[in-house]
Amino acid sequence: MDGTRDRQDLDEPIVVGDEITPRLRRAGLRPTRQRVALGQLLFGSGDRHVTAEALHAEALSAGEQVSLATVYNTLHQFKRAGLLRELAIDGARAYFDTNTSNHNHFFVEEEGELMDIHGHGIRVDGLPEPPDGMKISHIDVVVRLVKA
Amino acid sequence: MDGTRDRQDLDEPIVVGDEITPRLRRAGLRPTRQRVALGQLLFGSGDRHVTAEALHAEALSAGEQVSLATVYNTLHQFKRAGLLRELAIDGARAYFDTNTSNHNHFFVEEEGELMDIHGHGIRVDGLPEPPDGMKISHIDVVVRLVKA
């Protein structure tokens, strides 16, 4: 058993604290108190979307002392390590998604609320060729919602 | 009839001024010198994508004296009037698109360069129902490109 299996598609039961530490190590990140705490908040309960500010507030109210700068640093480190994906949804702030697999989003403009669209139903057809010397990195689909 | 030959490729200074003015009036905006100038840059030559900074620089180097604050104000007024659409592509800055119809975009991450995908080929299928009390406002598809 290697533990380095596909992270996405196992319906792994909610992670316990001690699962974060090896995960960080595998990613080449020292499991500091702050990183473990943020990791638990992020990966301890299913897919999540966070802003730096929101995660910071959450950490504080969970009794973890972390600075906002460290939250930003950590989010970027996690992103670099492939544990998070950053979403450009709303010019105003950066969203990070713990679901790094290909999927799309609902976004409620008024509330700034972001939801995954699960369900594999979405298909984008009829894409033209990318311009010369370019290739498609990925395709973001954001379904913007308003109150009915 | 030979009028089919030229459109906006003449090198004469197009006198769009007079086309912009009524357009602004119809939108309930006073045709001030600055608004007409920016309107000409934006609508005088086909579909465009601009950032506030870029448009400001362009106006200056076209000899039009406009402040950056006015460029921002004007872009938002134009947007409110339905003449522009704002795109959330890249957290860092706001892009405005003179093409307000439904269409999608290529975005080259490294350069921050944005291109329309014309061609009506793109189709998005398999969308799930929006959550309760919500309806779809619109769908943004951004095809992100990297150097091959």
Add this chain to the structure above:
DNA sequence: CTGTGTGCAAACTCTTTGCATAAGT
């Protein structure tokens, strides 16, 4: 004239950075 638009600079928000201190291995 009258009211709206403009320009400037200062304010604001989100994010990043430099540097001394603290913590991991």
Add this chain to the structure above:
DNA sequence: ACTTATGCAAAGAGTTTGCACACAG
């Protein structure tokens, strides 16, 4: 011990705002 991470506060980008002056109608 040696190295890397953290925290703070200050700096940075992009964008917005308040207020006096300028201009369109």
